[in-house]
Amino acid sequence: MASDREVFRAPKGTRDVLPPDSARWLEIIGAFSDRAARFGYGLVMTPIFEHYEVFARVGASTDVVKKEMYDFFDKGNRRLALRPEGTAGTVRAFAEHRPMAPWKVWYCAANFRYERPQEGRYRQHWQLGAEAIGSDDPQIDIEMIDFLAGFYRELGLTQVQLMVNSMGDAESRARYVDVLLSYWREHAETLGDEMARAEQNPLRILDSKRPDWQTVIADAPKLSEYLSDESAAQFDAVQCGLTAIDIPFTIEPRLVRGFDYYTATVFEFQGAALGGAQNALGGGGRYDKLSEEMGGPPAAAIGFGSGIERLLLACDAESVVPVPESRVDVFVIDTMDGSDAGVVLHELRGNGLRADRSYGSKNVKKQWSAASAAGARFGVMLAPREAEAGVVAVKDLRNGEQVEVARIDIAQWLASRCS
RNA sequence: GUGGCUGUAGCUCAGCAGGUAGAGCAUCGCGUUGUGGUCGCGAGGGCCGCGGGUUCAAGUCCCGUCAGUCACCCCA
Numbered sequence: 001m002a003s004d005r006e007v008f009r010a011p012k013g014t015r016d017v018l019p020p021d022s023a024r025w026l027e028i029i030g031a032f033s034d035r036a037a038r039f040g041y042g043l044v045m046t047p048i049f050e051h052y053e054v055f056a057r058v059g060a061s062t063d064v065v066k067k068e069m070y071d072f073f074d075k076g077n078r079r080l081a082l083r084p085e086g087t088a089g090t091v092r093a094f095a096e097h098r099p100m101a102p103w104k105v106w107y108c109a110a111n112f113r114y115e116r117p118q119e120g121r122y123r124q125h126w127q128l129g130a131e132a133i134g135s136d137d138p139q140i141d142i143e144m145i146d147f148l149a150g151f152y153r154e155l156g157l158t159q160v161q162l163m164v165n166s167m168g169d170a171e172s173r174a175r176y177v178d179v180l181l182s183y184w185r186e187h188a189e190t191l192g193d194e195m196a197r198a199e200q201n202p203l204r205i206l207d208s209k210r211p212d213w214q215t216v217i218a219d220a221p222k223l224s225e226y227l228s229d230e231s232a233a234q235f236d237a238v239q240c241g242l243t244a245i246d247i248p249f250t251i252e253p254r255l256v257r258g259f260d261y262y263t264a265t266v267f268e269f270q271g272a273a274l275g276g277a278q279n280a281l282g283g284g285g286r287y288d289k290l291s292e293e294m295g296g297p298p299a300a301a302i303g304f305g306s307g308i309e310r311l312l313l314a315c316d317a318e319s320v321v322p323v324p325e326s327r328v329d330v331f332v333i334d335t336m337d338g339s340d341a342g343v344v345l346h347e348l349r350g351n352g353l354r355a356d357r358s359y360g361s362k363n364v365k366k367q368w369s370a371a372s373a374a375g376a377r378f379g380v381m382l383a384p385r386e387a388e389a390g391v392v393a394v395k396d397l398r399n400g401e402q403v404e405v406a407r408i409d410i411a412q413w414l415a416s417r418c419s
Numbered sequence: 420g421u422g423g424c425u426g427u428a429g430c431u432c433a434g435c436a437g438g439u440a441g442a443g444c445a446u447c448g449c450g451u452u453g454u455g456g457u458c459g460c461g462a463g464g465g466c467c468g469c470g471g472g473u474u475c476a477a478g479u480c481c482c483g484u485c486a487g488u489c490a491c492c493c494c495a
Contacts, residue, residue, distance in 0.1 A: 009468095012486070063493050067420075085495085111495080116420070118488065120495075127495060197492095210491070258494055280495060307495025335453060368455035376455090383453065397455065 013115075013123025015309075020323050027321055028311060029108050032128045032151055036106040039147050041130050044105035046089035052079040054092045057293050059260025061201040068113040082112035085259070086129040086305050087287065088294075094133045095296025101134020108308075120278030120310045128311075129284070131303030136288060138234050141265045142241035144302050148269060148282055149247050151306070156320030159272035160281060163252035164242075166235035167262050167285070168227045176226035177202050187216045206254040222253045231264060238265050261287040265302065273317035274310065281314055282306025329418040330355040331371030335364050335383040344382065344392070344410065351411040353418055372397060378414060 010016055017025055033043070052071050059065060064084045071081035083089055086109055094103055108128050117123060130147060132140050145162065152160045167173055184191060184198040184205060190213060191198055191205070198205050206217060227235065242249050249267075257266045266285030274281070284304025291299035315321040330353055334341035341357050348355040358370045364381075371379040381393040392410055395402040405413045 009486075068493080113494080115493070117486095118490095121493085122495090125495060129495095194492095204493090208492085278495075282495065305495065310495055331455095333454080364453050365455080368453095370455085372455040379455070381454075385453085393454090395454070400455085402454085 011123070013117035015122065015124075020326050023324050023326070024312060024315070024321055025308065027324070028155065028308060028315075029128065031154055032106070032108070035147060035151050035154065036130060039104070039130075039143065041104040041106040041132075041147075044090055044093065044107050044131075046093050046107070046109075047083075048110065049080045049082050050089050050092060052081045054294070055081050055084055055088050057261070057290065058085065058088050061204075062259050064113060064258065068115050070112045070114055083109065084113050085111055086127055087131060087259075087261070087284075087290070087303050090131045090303070091133065091287070091290045091296070091301070092294050094299065094301075095291055095294040098297065101299060102140065103133045104130070105133075106130040111305075118278065120274065120307075120313050122309060126308040127305040128282075128308060129303060129305035131301060133291065133301035133303075134299045136234075136286075136300035138237035138265070139241065141238045141286065141302055142245070144284070144304060145238075145242060145249075145267055146245055146247060148284075148304055148306060152269065152281070152311075155311070155315065157271070157273075157314055157318055159314070159318055161270050161272055162242075162247065162249040162267060163255050163270065164238065164249050164265065164267045165252050165255040166224065166227060166231055166238075166264055167256065167266055168223060168231040169263060170289070172226050172228040172231050173223070173263075176221070176223050179221050179226065180206075183220055190216050201260075203256040206256050217254065224251075224253055234264055257283060257285055259287075261290045261293075263288045267304070269306070271310065271314035271317070274314050278310060278313075280307075281310055325375060327375035327377070328354040328356045329376065330378045330380055330414055331367075331374050331376035332357045333364065333367040333371060333379055333381040335367075335381065336387070340382045340387070344380065347411040348414060351415045353411070353414055377418060380410065380414070 036043075052069075055069060056065055069081050069084055071079060073079055086107055090105060090107065106129065108126065110124050110126050112124055114123060115121065128151075130144065132144060145164075149160075149162060168176065180202040181199070184195070184202055188195050194205075205213070206220065208217065224232075224235075239249070239251075252268075255266055255268055256262075257268065262285040264286040266283070268283030269281045270279045271281045272279075282304055283306075284302065286300065286302045288300040291297060291301060312321075330348055332341045332344050332348070332355060334357070338357075338359075338361070345355050345357055356374055356376070358367045362370070368379060376397055379395045379397055381395070383393065386393050386404065387407075389404075390407050391404040392407055393402055394405050394410070394413070
């Protein structure tokens, strides 16, 4: 593929995040971390790869497992896989360590899926997520959605729509799936060669975007009509809770989400400002049986994941979370051999100032130019004449005014002006 | 995985119907001697994604490939 002269490129579907753009990532992750702390969620970090079977529990009929998993055998012949989503590894950790329930954790992690890349859809993508394991209280569903809705709001996003649905419990869903499947069979002609998919996972067809199916899908039986009393009551409680805290939502009966493990409440935030089909900003739902399937204790749970790359796209579309201007407080210019600058910088940085310099022997003009390019508020020049007098020249780059400050006072002098 | 579109300097793009590459921004230099940002002038930088084909001649046409992108699939 790559000839000898060709430069290496990041693998298909992956991207580098570089400064200054990376500063937006810090801001977003910081905002999430801060919100997580306010909601009582602690950071969890699980391995980037797990035993293949851990992720396989996500569901045998989900594409993420069936055809998108980066799985491999290691040198010890263990079958492993790169994490395709955040929940499975977290639940595995819960099952393994059995922390006190409810276990409320958040993460920021890269996920890997072998699929055809597009904008907002990558083979390695990052998700911010949270999981609350060990409670079936619908109050925690509400808290979870509040967590994520407020996160978007605090970033400044307004074009975000929340869809909710209930997948019901196992019994109600089984009943519904039967009805749905026979409905698809009645319309086998429309579904054509995709009928096999309908047979394997009837729910999957519901959220299809194929235009020629839309009328058939619209008339399909609704899961809500088959919910057990208990499931319906729980779904009601969630809706009431959301209304009570002024979180607008739409009930979307066709929202089924991609993973087989979901039960009861499911939700998804869509970025209205996002073009294209990649408009799901984040989503999640309950997975009340997953812990047991991982060999853990029975533990009802709920969680969500939110893609950082798509979040950035949404931020671009709404012109929020801009790339911050990179600035330093002070730029040190040394007209001698450059070693004094090192000492001064050590002092400045030790005093909490953001300070930088040029490297290598650069003439004074270039150094001042570099100071300006760095967005420095002050330029501090170390030069023989001033050094003899025990002072340094300090120039306010905003107005060009220059003064002399005693060398021993410089850190204090600047610190008091740059806080 | 299926189908469509795109691929030219670091970035954004122009290059008309095939005749051996241009702009803006960025970078660097100069406008002397210890001072930036603004301004003026100048310079460097492109196997035109890669490989093959058609042609006297290809950035420009054809095929393949890689990558990006759009729709489907699926999802964040």
